[in-house]
Amino acid sequence: MTDPKVTIAFELNGELTEVAFAPHKTLLEVLREDCGLTGTKHGCELGECGTCAVLLDDQPVLSCLALGLACSGRRVKTVEGMAAGGRLHPLQEAFAELGAAQCGYCTPAFLLTAEALLAGNRTPTRDEIKQALAGNLCRCTGYIKIYEAVELAAARMRGEAAAPADESVYGRR
Amino acid sequence: MAGAKLRVVGKAHRKLDATAKVTGVTKFADDLFLPRMLYSKLLRSPHAHARIVSVDTTKALALGGVKAVLTGKDLPIPFGILPVSQDEHALAHDKVRFVGDPVAAVAAVSEEIATEALDLIAVTYEPLKAISSAEEAVAHPEPRIHDYGDYGNLHKLIDLEFGDVEEGFAEADLVREDLFFFEGSTHLPMEQHAALADWAPPPDGKVTLWSATQTPHYVHRALAKVLELPPAKIRVIATPNGGGFGGKSDPFSHEIVVAKLAILTGRPVKITLTREEVFYCHRGRHPTLMWVKTGVKRNGAITGMHFKSLLDGGGYGSYGVASTYYTGALQTVTYPVPRYKFQGARAFTNKPPCGPKRGHGTPQPRYALEVHLDKIAEQLSIDPAELRLQHLVPPNSLTANYLRIGSMGLGACIRKVVEGSGWKQKFRKLPLGQGVGLACSSYISGAGLPIYWNNMPHSGVQLKCDRGGGVTVFCGSTEIGQGSDSILAYIVAEVLGIDPFDIAVVTADTDLTPVDLGSYSSRVTLMSGNAALQAAERAREILASHAARKLEIPVERVVFADRRVFDAEDPERGLAFAAAVQLAEAAQGTVGTVGSYTPPQSAGRYRGAGVGPSPAYSYTAAVAEVDVDQETGIVIVPRIWIAHDVGRSINAAAVMGQVEGSVYMGLGEALMEEMAYRGNRNTVHKFPSLLEYKSPTTLEMCDVVTYLIEDPDPSGPFGAKEVGQGPLLPVMPAVANAVYDAVGVRVDEIPVTPEKVLKALKRKAKGEEPRFGPSTFPDIPWPEPTRVPPPWEGGDGKAIGQKATVATGERRH
Ligand code: FES
């Protein structure tokens, strides 16, 4: 508390942002406490659960392990920056449609990690999705609806008119 | 509504809060910030069992930025979730009972200062002998961890007899005994517990608490008791829970502490527990040792069953008395058990308290029973699927322990997974190292009795129709990710013929919403759903009468659909739903209704009959497929087929999510999750971190093939039964049975870790019994049994010699 605040300028969700904070703060704390963006969650603050993931220069990072100071001049994207022009991002749309967000606490980090995956791979296989999301824990969904949502969003982002499979929302008949 | 075509119910829907959740807008407890807010931290005991000699807070109070420090003296009134176990203090009073027991609390202007202040609190302890396991508690009645309980360090002892089991064993062609152990595990919600309190000074004199709790009503009661405030001066708002699974169902120290600190400082006070502290809150699965003896006829029909369980309860009561009863309650609801004896004991130990985790007290005995049956089937040379199919509890029947079964879809569940998994081609036929295993289960759709005895409804709903066509539903139910808010909307939308998204729901706020007992025991869809159904039908009746008059048709012809109210015989003739509301409002004033739900009276009248009854039982069957590496003992589960009798899906997509999530959590318990302790006589949590407490990631999670069986139960709204907990139950025994099918060893202990598989394989190689598991059940000073003749022996639900009905103090969850 006695440390004087530092000010950094960085690009936050597409906007040039200046923020002042105590220099020991993590990016997670700066986002939540100093920028008022509480969409980024935490489950451990020790780098173990993936719940705090955000995109730093388009790469997923654990914001609880990154210092706020280290983000000076860089690009940060949080879940608040995903929807654009009053419309949900296709990943958000698919997560909502399939119930891939149950309690929703892990969801922001899954969405951003998936966004980074799809940015580099438009047609990920189920195994590639599992690998990409292996650092994010979810206690509610068993991950299955999350995989299906990523696949659905990927198909739609490729321009396909995809819909949730009957089996995934009604079970095998 | 019966017979009417369903427009909303049964379809796959988006949840009402889906957009908020995918955009990060949902406010969880730690996302709340109030002006001038202080931060609280708790000082926790480093000792497993010790007397508190003194607590000196002088230095902490003197630290700049510290606004208040609390100790046990400031909150002397005990509390606890069950009326019979009021054994907790918000801050330890005279003793600490586990490593992590809260001792003192600080409020400061920042979390850093609060943390620094904790180091300045000087506590002198006088360590006492610690009890580290249930067996040790049995062997050492002294020193007592609590000064109450049935015997020494045994908190609760139960002995119930429904018919003469010895007679059953005498009639049997085969009598088999087995021992099992189920290690404790924890809920591990991704959201750490958090709470924020605010205080409005007199004359308001009111506390508001926002908390990540599954049971705001019980927190409300606990706060009123401990803070000695009238309930009307307390408002509890449950924030959406970032996962609960039973772990946020008790009133907690941190909730009471921040409320007290807010009153003392006159400022809002927030606390967010660290992940390590969440492990100390625990209330998870009780480690349970079990012994089961069953007599069967050559065809597999059970003639009698005797089941014993010994639960390691940890340092406090929590839901433990109910958990103990639950380890003996549901053995009878899947396969007929004509004579049944249950003995259950719960021990106090110096570890974090155990309580209700998904499946509450039933996964342990279900695992034991389903593996036990697998062994019996093998001895009888009957296919285990056939054995179960041949002996199913009939629908609309009463069990030996007086549980009333309604709809019963287990047969359909078994047939689905047998067919889907290719069971007949795989069982005992796969190459060494690969195997399949089958198991079944059942779970309650809400408990028949409330936690504290009262004769009021378990769930209430208020409904308001707006002249603009919107509807608001108010209910005390708590959204923990299972979709309970949305259930209210789907049901009301179905009845009133509007879209679920036309409906606003206001939930879990003790100032605004009628009481619902909470999100536990899989009760919410059935109970709040029935309350919503009643409120909606009453609103429909009001609107229909005015619309009928306007349309000049008999009221029976009025149909509500597509946001319209119209004539069934001439659908063109009608009016908009909003117009119907306006008509009614003009004629009779504001359109509002209420609905409530009380479960039917249970059939059992004996002491202990309060645990087990439910308005409806869900059923599940699962087949697990495993690959076992004989070199390393590593078990991989590629796929699980699961069929769940949900009665009727209200939102099919959400039902699928609950099934998959349950399979996931069951898989974690089957293979890796355990609360392990070390050091200081095995009372220090070995790994209170998300890294070291192993839970399945995307890489361990199996594929899941789900079948939804819809066998509507007349007790549920539109026939719906539970789905949030039941599908977890068969996973552990299915995996254990599959391991046996794969490599011929029995791991009679959960989790099935590589180490245990290897030990069993080594024994097998040496020609010893190919098994890993417990070998003895300790002698326990059981009380005189309560003898209740089963219904088919002329019983009336009462115990022999029982005088009046049950004493009210004994009625519990
Ligand atoms: S909060 Fe768990 S990894 Fe950052």
Ligand code: FES
């Ligand atoms: S949705 Fe609850 S933790 Fe993932």
